Amino acid sequence: MTAGSDLLAKLGDRLSGLRGRLTPDSAMEKITWFRAGGPADVLFQPADEEDLADFLKAVPEEVPVMVVGIGSNLLVRENGVRGFVVRLSAKGFGTANALSETQIEAGAATPDKHVSGVAYDAGIGGFHFFHGIPGSIGGALRMNAGANGFETRERVVEVRALTRKGERLVLTNEDMGYAYRHSSAPRDLIFTSAVLEGFPDDRATIRANMDAVRDHRESVQPIxxxxxxxxxxxxxxxxxxxxxxxxxxxxxxxxxxxxxxxxxxxxxxxxxxxxxxxxxxxxxxxxxxxxxxxxxxxxxxxxxxxxxxxxxxxxxxxxxx
CATH class of the missing domain: 3.90.78.10 (UDP-N-acetylenolpyruvoylglucosamine reductase, C-terminal domain)
Structure with missing residues (x-):
């Protein structure tokens, strides 16, 4: 029996009510941009936040659980990852929409580039730099991702998260403890969505800023x-x-x-x-x-x-x- 199958067998009925997908011995090289690395014992793709909370409550705390985004800045070592790897689905965590003339709500699996597009459509400035970050919002929140002199922390109002025990939390910008390419929020928190704030701006100006970010990336980075x-x-x-x-x-x-x-x-x-x-x-x-x-x-x-x-x-x- 493989490590992943053995883990699922040990947990048995504890995971029976989950609606998401459990894949034992999942090849991580397929979901990382480096296209290299060993397998995860079990990959779990939750259907939505409630499903993820149920999963976290069901899995004993001594079993490792690690969350990944779209794999853009992830290097998985050859012998793979023990325990569970959680990958948030686009369907359950990958939408973004404008809440007001200045605010956007985005799921953690939403690509950063898509958030910049939502901001453009809504005439909200301050998000053009996301057009040049090849990751998802969850990763941007965790590492305070930035580009072209701007950082995620400048846009964060609040972050929704789940603890390792499946409890729901809402963190403020201050709670996130941001510094350069760093957040001091507890490492075992799984971010599920965030409210971000910009400012009203002319769409032509926003588009020009987005194009400048794109042109810069294409000219100096091996994208x-x-x-x-x-x-x-x-x-x-x-x-x-x-x-x-x-x-x-x-x-x-x-x-x-x-x-x-x-x-x-x-x-x-x-x-x-x-x-x-x-x-x-x-x-x-x-x-x-x-x-x-x-x-x-x-x-x-x-x-x-x-x-x-x-x-x-x-x-x-x-x-x-």
């Missing part, structure tokens, strides 16, 4: 590659790409993994890279930047799951820090 977006956070006082370039890592390859020659803070799968090669490349870059500039780059890409025995990757390649 048609298998990539996870920005690999590392910008260190204080400098840019990650500048330090990577200075360390001689532009275009650096390990197996099928490469730091993009176009934008060297983007790591890409050229076609056959394993998640081991991708993470090894990232840690090689971190080690070289540390040696060249004494700067410790921090990952922006979320790395999850277990290493395959004998193919572990140490931070900074095990350098003494």
């Amino acid at each position: 048609r590659e298998k990539t996870g977006g920005s690999t590392f956070k910008n260190p204080e006082g400098t840019s990650a790409w500048k330090e990577i370039d200075k360390a001689g890592c532009r275009g650096l390859m390990i197996g099928g993994a490469q730091m993009s020659p176009m934008h060297c803070n983007f790591m890409i799968n050229t076609g056959s890279a394993s998640s081991y090669e991708l993470e090894l490349l990232g840690e090689t870059v971190r080690a070289r930047v540390l040696a060249a500039s004494d700067i410790r780059l921090e990952w922006e890409i979320k790395r999850v799951g277990d290493f395959r025995p004998g193919r572990e990757v140490q931070e900074f390649l095990g350098q003494l820090l």
Whole structure:
């Protein structure tokens, strides 16, 4: 019996009333933009918020539960993810609509780009930067995603979430504890939707701002590659790409993994890279930047799951820090 099938068998009737889809031994490489990585023991796609709450109440707290979005900045290690991976469905969590002349409500699975489109249709300014973020609102809320000098925290009014026990919460902007590419909201919370606020604006101006974001991305980022977006956070006082370039890592390859020659803070799968090669490349870059500039780059890409025995990757390649 596989790990996923064994887990479902152990829980038995506890999950019998769920309306969502449970898939044992689900291939995570199919849902990550890197197209690499091992399986999840069980993938659960809840029908809606109520179904998700019932699931969380049914699963014992000692069983790991991890939520993922559309997989745009996710690297899954070769031995996969233990326990349950929750992926919010577009049908149950992927809609967005204007609440007023300034506010939008968006489900956590709504693509950021779609929210910018809803804002444009409603004449609400301040959301054009979402047009350049290749992720979903849930991820943007969690990591305070930003682009072109704007950040998610500037738009957040409140966030709906579920605790690990299936209890419903509403968090304010202050509760989220935002900082650069970071939220201090408890890690076990699963965001389900948010109310976001902009300002009335001319649609022609909004469209021009959206087009500028699109044109910038297409000119400087490898958006048609298998990539996870920005690999590392910008260190204080400098840019990650500048330090990577200075360390001689532009275009650096390990197996099928490469730091993009176009934008060297983007790591890409050229076609056959394993998640081991991708993470090894990232840690090689971190080690070289540390040696060249004494700067410790921090990952922006979320790395999850277990290493395959004998193919572990140490931070900074095990350098003494």
